[in-house]
Amino acid sequence: MKREVSPLAAFAVAAAGIAVYSAMDTLMKGLSIASGAYAAVLWRSLAGVALLAPVFLARRMRWPGAKALRLHVARGATGGASVLLFFWGLARVPMAQGVALTFLAPLIALFLAGLTLGERIRRAAIGGSLVASLGVLIIAAGQVQAHASDAVVMGSVAILAASVIYAVSLILLRQQAQAADPLEVALFTSVVLSVLLLVAAPWFGSVPTTDQLPVVFGAALLGSISAVALAWAYGRAEAQVLAPTEYTAFVWSALFGWLAFAERVSPYTVAGALFIIAGCLVAIRKPAPGPQTEAAL
Template identity: 70%
Template sequence: MTRHSPTSATAFAVASIGIASYSVMDAVMKGMSIAHGAYSAVLWRSVAGVVLMLPIFLARRRPWPGREAIILHASRGIVAGASVLLFFWGLVRVPIAQGVALTFLAPLIALFLAAAMLGETIRRAAIGGSIIASLGVLAIAAGQWQAQASTETVLGSVAIVVASILYAGSLILLRRQAQIADPLEVALFTSIVLAALLMLGAPWFSAIPGIALLPGIFGSAVLGSVSAVLLAWAYRHAEAQVLAPVEYTAFLWSAILGYVVFGEYVTAWTVAGAILIIGGCLFAIRGPAAPAPQTEAAA
């Protein structure tokens, strides 16, 4: 398979739709997190995801995941779950576009995690890209300083940066996960693990949702599930470095949704920071992409 093969182009297009769906879900989840708290919003969205996907999974009569797959599902569910919870906690405190711009660090961080977890070589470009992206983070921080941001806003930004690190780890696990499980299984078990973990703290941090909250819960679950399935399919058919740039389309979606839904304006500092972070990531992954492995599952 070459870099410009139809499979790579199709995977990129599918991932783009997945990112658009996830951006709309971000807006829905921010609204619910503001009204009911991030913990409750993430918990009940995960439960709704299980309710929606489990009947489909069972109806297909596919074999139950083996031990290796269960361990991988649980590992990624924990990492991705912590990332999601921190992200929406932070998103309540910062504009959507700014929060999404900070998550663009994830693909770059993933390059370094791939070196640590998969033994890949860290290229000079990755080091240079990290320096450029760091300037982007500083630009966003400078914007907050100039605007005399509150402590809550600063803490929200820090939470999103930590969420980005965890999300980068989940991307590495997703690539491994997608090679041994189909997209529906990946999305379902991520929701199962997250819902099970958050249920442990539900008596203290959440409550049974009211009827008025159900449309938002199931709407975000549908959007999140569709996005997860599409991204899992895309990562199954193309290398992470091919798909990493598609993450950046989320900035445009978040800027539009933030303005339309929450009346948020994108500052010049945020735009400058996003450009530097995106530029750093693109600099780090420049060069020919390796072809996706041809496995029996991906055929």
């Protein structure tokens, strides 16, 4: 049984997890630029296993059951595809812009929940998607105005694709966090991703240099801390309560992008991000109870 905590505590832990993840994004962007997204994600995953496996064994934790193992495999696969596309794109676009495009994921998750879980798609979700789509168009207009290169455009497309896959991962995370311990979630997600990536390592992989090893393990440590924090929070609060924490990543990515890569945030990116966030908030808001609600109770 999970100990009951207040939604505010779960929200605070999730927000901290997003901040830590944004710092990890900064390290991973540098690795992706230097060695490619595939190698960077592979190194981080293997380092994550090396960091978490000893803790898992020292705590004498039980091996996951069949249901949890299926969820670990499913989320490891979808999360891996999303991460690869995201960091491939992030190596080509400013961090704030890339993160802003990922804000579509919670909105997409609402529609996927309707398709896969049979939940009714409310009018607010449809209206919110239209507002958020306008935000994407504003960011695209900024690229046109700035005469963005083909690499930047392709990076943005890759991040949009990553957002769709990440939406699936969010649904699986909620199920995963309810079925397993946060440490188990973080470890086995890294294990599955490592195994999948190692299959193609002879063709696409490479060996990190000595100078890159501290960065690899730093990214793995930050990613593991973030994964544990988010799994802990999602196991104790509803996804709709925690989804807004994703939007704090825009502030962190703008700050870290400026500090690490001297990236400037364009007005188009800020305006587009605000529209996307507004659309998501409209979509996830609860309908006000009508006069018949109390009568029905």
